[in-house]
Amino acid sequence: MTTDRQLPATRTSEIDSICYRVPLIPVLTIHNLEDAVPLCRALYEGGLTTLEVTLRTDCALQALHRLRDALPEASIGAGTVITLGQYRQAEEAGVDFVVTPGTTEQLYEYGTRSPVPLLPGIATMTEALTGWQYGYRRFKFFPAEACGGVAALKAFAGPLRDAQFCPTGGITPDNAANYLKLRNVMCVGGSWVMPAELIERADWGAIRALAEETMRDIGG
């Protein structure tokens, strides 16, 4: 393992300015390219100004290109980045940040020299320590509920005193506040603000209202 490369110190504050901007980062999987802009605009106008689009669908990269033009003020991230090739494609799409569900050494290393900041996914203390050696102090905790949830994050806070997390996976309107109370949580990630039935009906007004309600409930 090489740890010669270190994350520039400014990277941590770049991630902070993206993740402390909102209590919730909506994690979107776009199935229909035409939905991308109206869906994200509805979330953005509802107050959720940082958005993560997963690279799980064929149209995801195209969606990111369109979103970059349509919502220049939003912080737009590419999620589910699991290869270096996808990281580079996300850079080309003009994203503000890259999120991984779990992180290889190769991705950690590339994140130290990419122009686009990385929020690396971890599920265990050991995985976080691998990133720690490269200088990473901000992580996505995924899948949060399945991997110990609030109790695990409380335990991480002891040894990883400078670390901050974005727990994602199984976060709901009912448990989000418990995470946001923790001193080592920046924001949470989740998909609940865009129910599939509202997307199918193209009911962007209802999605905007749900985003506004979320901001009222957990925006503190």
Ligand SMILES: O=C(O)C(=O)C[C@H](O)[C@H](O)COP(=O)(O)O
């Ligand atoms: O694919 C990735 O990279 C992911 O990060 C997975 C998403 O974060 C979760 O699918 C969101 O979890 P839910 O809110 O429980 O739906």
